[in-house]
Amino acid sequence: MQAGRTRSARRPGRRAAAALATAAVLGLVSGCTQDSGAATTTASSSTASSASVTVSSSAASSAPASSPAVASSGTSPSSATTPSSTPASSSTPASSAGTPPSQGPDRAARLDQALAELVAMPGGPPGAIAVVQVGDRRTVHTAGYADVAKKTRPTADDSMRIASVAKAFSGATALALVQAGKLSLDSTLGRVLPQQPKAWSAVTLRQLLSHTSGVPDFLGSPKFAELYQRDPDHPAKPAALIATIADQPLAFPAGTRYAYSNSDNILVGLMIERVTGQPYAQALSTWVLRPLGLAHTSLPSAIELPAPYIHGYDWAPPAPLEDVTGGLAPGWAWASGGVVSTPADLTTFVRAYVGGKLFGSKVRAAQQDLFIPAGESGPPGPGFNSASMALFRYQTECGTVYGHTGNTVGYTQFIAASPDGTRSATVSINLQRTDKSQDQDAAVFTGLQRAELAAVCMALDGA
Numbered sequence: 001m002q003a004g005r006t007r008s009a010r011r012p013g014r015r016a017a018a019a020l021a022t023a024a025v026l027g028l029v030s031g032c033t034q035d036s037g038a039a040t041t042t043a044s045s046s047t048a049s050s051a052s053v054t055v056s057s058s059a060a061s062s063a064p065a066s067s068p069a070v071a072s073s074g075t076s077p078s079s080a081t082t083p084s085s086t087p088a089s090s091s092t093p094a095s096s097a098g099t100p101p102s103q104g105p106d107r108a109a110r111l112d113q114a115l116a117e118l119v120a121m122p123g124g125p126p127g128a129i130a131v132v133q134v135g136d137r138r139t140v141h142t143a144g145y146a147d148v149a150k151k152t153r154p155t156a157d158d159s160m161r162i163a164s165v166a167k168a169f170s171g172a173t174a175l176a177l178v179q180a181g182k183l184s185l186d187s188t189l190g191r192v193l194p195q196q197p198k199a200w201s202a203v204t205l206r207q208l209l210s211h212t213s214g215v216p217d218f219l220g221s222p223k224f225a226e227l228y229q230r231d232p233d234h235p236a237k238p239a240a241l242i243a244t245i246a247d248q249p250l251a252f253p254a255g256t257r258y259a260y261s262n263s264d265n266i267l268v269g270l271m272i273e274r275v276t277g278q279p280y281a282q283a284l285s286t287w288v289l290r291p292l293g294l295a296h297t298s299l300p301s302a303i304e305l306p307a308p309y310i311h312g313y314d315w316a317p318p319a320p321l322e323d324v325t326g327g328l329a330p331g332w333a334w335a336s337g338g339v340v341s342t343p344a345d346l347t348t349f350v351r352a353y354v355g356g357k358l359f360g361s362k363v364r365a366a367q368q369d370l371f372i373p374a375g376e377s378g379p380p381g382p383g384f385n386s387a388s389m390a391l392f393r394y395q396t397e398c399g400t401v402y403g404h405t406g407n408t409v410g411y412t413q414f415i416a417a418s419p420d421g422t423r424s425a426t427v428s429i430n431l432q433r434t435d436k437s438q439d440q441d442a443a444v445f446t447g448l449q450r451a452e453l454a455a456v457c458m459a460l461d462g463a
Helices: 014-026 107-120 163-179 205-209 222-230 238-243 262-276 280-292 343-354 361-369 439-461
Strands: 035-038 127-134 137-144 257-259 384-388 391-396 399-408 411-417 423-429
Touching: 107 127, 107 137, 107 439, 127 343, 127 439, 163 205, 163 262, 163 280, 163 343, 163 361, 163 399, 163 411, 205 262, 222 238, 238 262, 262 280, 280 343, 343 399, 343 411, 343 423, 391 439, 399 423, 399 439, 411 439, 423 439
Parallel strands: none
Antiparallel strands: 035 257, 127 137, 127 423, 384 391, 391 399, 399 411, 411 423
């Protein structure tokens, strides 16, 4: 953690605390389970990258709160307790059946419009931020507020919970260790973690990273729900999380199906600890964070976020907006979803991760040659989703990008980059919305996917 960043977070009220417990029981924190059938089908890596364009570096900062309408910001909520439902932009609102972003003349304007419309929707997020980078040129696009009470806009240097995007970080660490010869994609639980159930012993690192292991998701375990509700402020150790499902057999023979499971990345983290002799947080720093200069990314033990930070919110109209920033101790998700980062650091990470800066061409080819059609991240990203090892492919109308998504109480995340890592897009909102959301919340998730697509199109088509 960089010096000078103080730690602070607001704890949720009683209503939100109860909602958090329910979310944990239902498996809605840090991802959602998705079963897409046979995992043995391999799709070709069809990519649509654009030529690398290098221009002068001019990372745009978000507009100050006093600026009502600039290229990098959209609308802001008008109330400290209930976001406005009126878009600040005079542009005609886009619909899911309207003109796709790829047909518009101005990608940046379309992204700004998509973000403004998203925060203005009934039940929409109080704030949103997208970072698009083409070559050395990075632009920041914001709408709404990072802190509704203080009316501060989100910035690229604000801390936030990245939810299941943390799986890309544990995947990056594991693949870097494969590159170093400390692990193999064929390393088994039985060999590396012999204390784990014998029924799981043949499960490989490759299968854990690609969610084809068959290991049940601990978030769906009644034992986990009891453990969490007993003392939500003090997370159980990672081994104890896995122990809640240790009496269960594999849900299916390893390697035969795809099913998104948070247990997979907890086990990956334990494998990393075993072969490095380091706590996972230290190994993450050694193999990923320090090499990439990610000074504002960490796996904290405390529930507080480093300031400044984007507040996370829970909102179920007509109930008032509630700040749930301090709602979930990161240890409950650990290597599966406990990482804290910033939009700027996520941009740096996804460009290096997808672009092959953390491991060599052989490991990168193994990761990008295996894609399971319809294997969705949690929640699904834009376009047609396919799954590989700690990486998802998003085939959109503007081209193909690779990355990850995530959702947890108060936040929903998307990161992606072109195959060579030179073009990237990240989108973050401070509200949890997924494909499992219903009614108006489902419409908000659709709006979020429009914004993600607009960001991807700007990254791939921009000069």
